[in-house]
Amino acid sequence: MSKTIGVEGWTIVHQARQKHYDDRFYGQFLGTHEDGRWIVGRMWSGKSMDDGFHDGGWDWSRRFAGNPSTGNADAALKAYIEMSHVTFVWDRVFERRVGEAIDRYWAGPEVPGAPKLSAGWCRTPAGLPAGSTIRLPFHEAKYRLLQYLRGTKSAARPGLNTRAFILHDTVEAIRQATGPFRIQYGHNAYWLDTDA
Structure with missing residues (x-):
């Protein structure tokens, strides 16, 4: 809405x-x-x-x-x-x-002609995916990635003094994404990728 x-x-x-x-x-x-x-x-x-x-x-x-x-x-x-x-x-x-x-x-709104991407996250340094999706329309993939961040941000254990600032930057990076990317927040990594 x-x-x-x-x-x-x-x-x-x-x-x-x-x-x-x-x-x-x-x-x-x-x-x-x-x-x-x-x-x-x-x-x-x-x-x-x-x-x-x-x-x-x-x-x-x-x-x-x-x-x-x-x-x-x-x-x-x-x-x-x-x-x-x-x-x-x-x-x-x-x-x-x-x-x-x-x-x-x-x-944000769906972007016409944008590639389908999968969203995922993992604990680092292990690197094994803890959650990932199939390739989805771009807007839906960004939404799923934001949902992963919302559900795991407290367990990411970011630095105590910079938590809000880093969280803001992480959300903004996802919002501004125009294609595949990877970002680290605390002990978790989050990504949009062309692989499913």
Whole structure:
């Protein structure tokens, strides 16, 4: 999901809304701006799934800026999950679905004519693949690589003093990739390759 709301140009990365026991609908959204800011907003409560935004506006929001975009995204994700308990949209897979939505956004649109690539990761220095995919459309391969990074970043044991900066650089390298490449993050290596 990537649609723009309001006059401020926020792109919605994830939204959730559902009916509560009081017969009213509650919801929230997670969005980003092209300058790296992120926003967590609460929709207006209403009588349907479609009345959460009034004239492109919302009930309340909190913005995250000043850090690298990955730091802003991580802080927004934490606040978004906390808010999900107040807006009654939380369930057991909520955090996973939101993480997937962020990674899908970061993977970007499909590039016409781009090569199909496989995504993979391994622990170094052993070098044996711990996870890999078949060759996929370029956008899907980048998404899967971001998913590998999300699932393994804490176990990569990067240096304590530079973790956020290195993570930001790793995510940005994946986002900016235009073909096969390999990158090291902590004790893990991640790659896009033409081999399956």
